[in-house]
Amino acid sequence: MKGLVIKNINKSFGSNQVLYDINFEVKDGDFVSLLGPSGCGKTTILRIINGLETADTGAVIVNGEDITKVPVEKRNIGMVFQNYALFPTMSVAKNIGYGLNIRKKSKEEIAEKVDWALKLVKLEGMGDRKITKLSGGQQQRVALARALVIEPSILLLDEPLSALDRKIRAEMQYELRNIQQNIGITTIFVTHDQEEALTMSDKIILMNKGVIEQEADPINLYNYPKSIFASDFLGKANILKGKLVEKDGKWAVEGRGWTIGVNHKDGRDGDSVSVAVRGEHFNIDKNEFEGSQEFKITNKVFTGSVCKLLGNMGEDEIEISIISLDAEKYQVGDTAHVMPTLETTLYFK
Numbered sequence: 174m175k176g177l178v179i180k181n182i183n184k185s186f187g188s189n190q191v192l193y194d195i196n197f198e199v200k201d202g203d204f205v206s207l208l209g210p211s212g213c214g215k216t217t218i219l220r221i222i223n224g225l226e227t228a229d230t231g232a233v234i235v236n237g238e239d240i241t242k243v244p245v246e247k248r249n250i251g252m253v254f255q256n257y258a259l260f261p262t263m264s265v266a267k268n269i270g271y272g273l274n275i276r277k278k279s280k281e282e283i284a285e286k287v288d289w290a291l292k293l294v295k296l297e298g299m300g301d302r303k304i305t306k307l308s309g310g311q312q313q314r315v316a317l318a319r320a321l322v323i324e325p326s327i328l329l330l331d332e333p334l335s336a337l338d339r340k341i342r343a344e345m346q347y348e349l350r351n352i353q354q355n356i357g358i359t360t361i362f363v364t365h366d367q368e369e370a371l372t373m374s375d376k377i378i379l380m381n382k383g384v385i386e387q388e389a390d391p392i393n394l395y396n397y398p399k400s401i402f403a404s405d406f407l408g409k410a411n412i413l414k415g416k417l418v419e420k421d422g423k424w425a426v427e428g429r430g431w432t433i434g435v436n437h438k439d440g441r442d443g444d445s446v447s448v449a450v451r452g453e454h455f456n457i458d459k460n461e462f463e464g465s466q467e468f469k470i471t472n473k474v475f476t477g478s479v480c481k482l483l484g485n486m487g488e489d490e491i492e493i494s495i496i497s498l499d500a501e502k503y504q505v506g507d508t509a510h511v512m513p514t515l516e517t518t519l520y521f522k
């Protein structure tokens with residue numbers, strides 16, 4: 174099978190276990206993000222894939238070949254680091270050609286491939302420039318060109334955009350994704366930025382404390398998180414404590430002064446659960462409607478793309494997002510009526 178398979182990886186540093194039985198697959202040509210808070214083990218996985226670190230157990234299989242015991246220099250893997258790790262005294266072209274040089278390729282071949290890579294990252298004609306004369310975004314392109322010029326079987330990116338300012342970062346997200354799709358290279362991208370992972374990935378592997386919390390495509394991970402951790406890490410969620418109840422054949426969670434419907438019952442009547450509802454997954458109206466709960470608005474924040482309404486539902490404080498066009502409909506002090514959409518109301522024991 175083409176692509177990458179990670180099998181039963183465990184890793185400890187001394188007595189500190191940092192990866193617990195990690196298993197996942199990346200399909201040929203896919204862009205997969207490893208997402209999670211600092212210290213959850215993302216970089217360690219990358220280092221195990223490229224051979225800079227050895228796993229205690231398990232295997233790394235690239236395009237059907239088990240490379241677990243293959244030394245670093247024999248693994249054909251491209252890597253881009255957060256700090257770019259370029260050679261400041263060498264020209265752009267020398268930096269890009271470095272990997273081909275140590276692989277003892279001919280001058281002609283190096284020149285041809287470096288030209289191809291310069292074009293790919295839109296730095297045509299800049300081969301003679303000094304690294305120190307480039308902007309952060311341009312340096313990042315050089316690092317990417319250097320990783321791709323060796324025609325690696327997979328590309329590993331360790332927070333490559335985090336040093337760039339917001340606007341350049343957004344541009345590079347699109348560009349990186351375009352380049353990746355154009356050449357169809359299987360890519361693993363490490364980030365702790367949920368929006369970046371959602372924007373760029375075919376699949377996200379969400380990690381927490383050395384284990385895979387959930388693995389899904391961005392839309393499913395965002396809409397149907399399987400844990401409180403996942404719902405809170407991927408965007409903001411209202412997390413409310415309540416008790417599971419069944420009334421007239423319908424299921425609901427009762428909290429402090431509110432009752433909201435859920436579309437399945439996983440547990441017994443009276444079980445304590447936590448409900449997670451994203452701000453934009455509430456229906457809201459000025460008038461009462463079936464199943465709606467009172468919502469007393471205490472604050473309103475207009476951000477441009479959405480308007481956030483903060484307030485109380487029963488005794489709990491919640492935050493609701495509405496589209497900016499409706500921003501003037503609701504004022505601080507109003508009591509509106511809200512109900513989370515049934516499909517996206519999730520609860521966890």
Ligand SMILES: Nc1ncnc2c1ncn2[C@@H]1O[C@H](COP(=O)(O)OP(=O)(O)OP(=O)(O)O)[C@@H](O)[C@H]1O
Pocket residue numbers: 186191209210211212213214215216217218365
């Ligand atoms: N060489 C090492 N020796 C000892 N502990 C290490 C080593 N490398 C990583 N660790 C520890 O392993 C854990 C996971 O680190 P890792 O860098 O993989 O996390 P991460 O999710 O990439 O975090 P970050 O986003 O901060 O880089 C951390 O607790 C870290 O301190």
